[in-house]
Amino acid sequence: xxxxxxxxxxxxxxxxxxxxxxxxxxxxxxxxALGLFAFALGPNRAPMVAGAPGLFWVAVLFTTVxxxxxxxxxxxxDGARDGxxxxxxxxxxxxxGKALAVAAQLIVxxxxxxxxxxxxxxxxxxxxxxxxxxxxxxxVGLATVGTLYGALSAGIRxxxxxxxxxxxxxxxxxxxAGTRIWQAGLAGGTPSTATxxxxxxxxFDAVYLAVGVVVYGPxxxxx
Amino acid sequence: MAPASPSPSxxxxxxxxxxxxxxxxxxxxxxxxxxxxxxVVEGPxxxxxxxxxxxxxxxxxxxxxxxxxxxxxxxxxxxxxxxRVGMLAHASHLYDDLTVLENVRFAVxxxxxxxxxxxxxxxxxxxxGRLARTSASKLSAGQRRRVALAVLVARAPDLWLLxxxxxxLDASARSLLDQLIREAxxxxxxxxxxxxxxxLLESVADRSVTVTGGRVTGERVIRPVPASTPGAPALAPxxxxxxxxxxxxxxxxxxxx
Numbered sequence: 001x002x003x004x005x006x007x008x009x010x011x012x013x014x015x016x017x018x019x020x021x022x023x024x025x026x027x028x029x030x031x032x033a034l035g036l037f038a039f040a041l042g043p044n045r046a047p048m049v050a051g052a053p054g055l056f057w058v059a060v061l062f063t064t065v066x067x068x069x070x071x072x073x074x075x076x077x078d079g080a081r082d083g084x085x086x087x088x089x090x091x092x093x094x095x096x097g098k099a100l101a102v103a104a105q106l107i108v109x110x111x112x113x114x115x116x117x118x119x120x121x122x123x124x125x126x127x128x129x130x131x132x133x134x135x136x137x138x139x140v141g142l143a144t145v146g147t148l149y150g151a152l153s154a155g156i157r158x159x160x161x162x163x164x165x166x167x168x169x170x171x172x173x174x175x176x177a178g179t180r181i182w183q184a185g186l187a188g189g190t191p192s193t194a195t196x197x198x199x200x201x202x203x204f205d206a207v208y209l210a211v212g213v214v215v216y217g218p219x220x221x222x223x
Numbered sequence: 224m225a226p227a228s229p230s231p232s233x234x235x236x237x238x239x240x241x242x243x244x245x246x247x248x249x250x251x252x253x254x255x256x257x258x259x260x261x262x263v264v265e266g267p268x269x270x271x272x273x274x275x276x277x278x279x280x281x282x283x284x285x286x287x288x289x290x291x292x293x294x295x296x297x298x299x300x301x302x303x304x305x306x307r308v309g310m311l312a313h314a315s316h317l318y319d320d321l322t323v324l325e326n327v328r329f330a331v332x333x334x335x336x337x338x339x340x341x342x343x344x345x346x347x348x349x350x351x352g353r354l355a356r357t358s359a360s361k362l363s364a365g366q367r368r369r370v371a372l373a374v375l376v377a378r379a380p381d382l383w384l385l386x387x388x389x390x391x392l393d394a395s396a397r398s399l400l401d402q403l404i405r406e407a408x409x410x411x412x413x414x415x416x417x418x419x420x421x422x423l424l425e426s427v428a429d430r431s432v433t434v435t436g437g438r439v440t441g442e443r444v445i446r447p448v449p450a451s452t453p454g455a456p457a458l459a460p461x462x463x464x465x466x467x468x469x470x471x472x473x474x475x476x477x478x479x480x
């Protein structure tokens with residue numbers, strides 16, 4: 001399973017390295033979204049700093065949708081999805097590989113967006129480990145759920161519009177928990193304020209990792 | 224899993240029905256393809272040739288009837304069957320952002336095949352030098368077809384499913400394809416080819432079956448073949464119970480609906 005996962009992740013990341021879609025399109029889109037939020041909140045720094053955690057995670061969700069759509073569309077060209085099915089890859093390995101590649105891209109995107117939040121909103125990070133923990137746990141959740149729902153929408157002609165509709169409500173716990181942990185990270189709060197939210201993210205990740213490993217194969221065959 | 228009994232068929236369809244929604248792709252196909260046999264599937268557009276291959280490859284589900292591929296139930300032993308089946312489809316299954324060599328390498332590694340066959344397979348299909356390092360997006364249709372064939376050759380599956388394999392190939396590539404089919408059969412593989420141009424396969428085919436309206440409606444023996452095929456691969460244990468076994472006589476057989 002892990003051999004297949006690394007093989008698929010390597011393939012997806014190689015494709016991304018060649019096409020540079022994440023860096024040249026998705027990351028700039030996230031920065032533009034952060035800029036638009038800043039315009040909407042006005043010139044005062046206080047509301048921007050106060051809203052920075054939530055706005056960061058909303059921007060992350062938007063970029064996640066694009067990253068997942070890209071991950072799905074890579075397999076939609078020239079029957080590549082059928083090629084994957086025919087190859088005899090372990091479906092669990094395929095799921096983990098796709099999710100791993102998306103996660104790697106999201107981590108880079110979140111780093112870019114974090115820098116954007118600091119510079120555009122003037123937010124100061126006081127507990128960096130909380131920010132890192134939120135991003136790592138949130139990324140695992142987003143990548144696994146996104147890969148799962150991406151597979152669900154893969155065989156549908158209107159997948160570009162259906163995917164956000166399916167995905168965004170499901171990842172609301174990540175938005176909530178990530179925002180709370182970021183608030184603690186910006187305020188320099190004690191770990192106890194963030195701990196329940198970290199637990200929520202970890203539980204969310206564990207559930208969707210397990211679900212994905214089990215159901216990705218049947219979903220792939222059914223869609 | 225202990226073998227119930229050996230199956231002489233590389234591919235066996237018994238009254239197989241496959242649906243796309245409510246539309247019948249296959250409407251009760253009966254077909255037996257013996258190990259080492261080359262069978263051409265012909266028929267008009269929309270007759271069900273491609274669907275037959277997709278069902279055999281496990282890409283389209285069987286709604287009713289019994290399907291056995293290399294002695295295995297492909298629904299139950301999906302991964303094991305797919306690792307032993309290779310399909311040349313209308314699409315080439317290539318990633319545009321990967322080079323020719325990277326595409327072949329990924330497909331071979333994904334199929335768990337021997338990596339040492341990658342370079343010789345590419346050389347055999349003329350995918351060498353600069354072409355091997357060219358992005359798939361820059362290839363012509365014929366070149367993409369060659370890459371897909373290289374994947375098949377490198378994977379060396381036990382069952383080859385070829386859908387209109389001559390499409391997009393020039394004369395030399397068509398000749399090479401025939402040679403590859405002969406070599407695959409000599410190595411023990413079984414080949415099922417769907418084609419609009421069955422005459423192009425007369426030199427390699429043992430038998431031709433006609434598909435019309437999702438059923439096998441005719442059969443023609445092109446070349447009588449010996450009762451046993453040296454080098455044919457041992458078939459995997461058939462799922463139990465296997466009603467096909469008792470009813471299938473030795474040698475090359477076609478049960479035509």
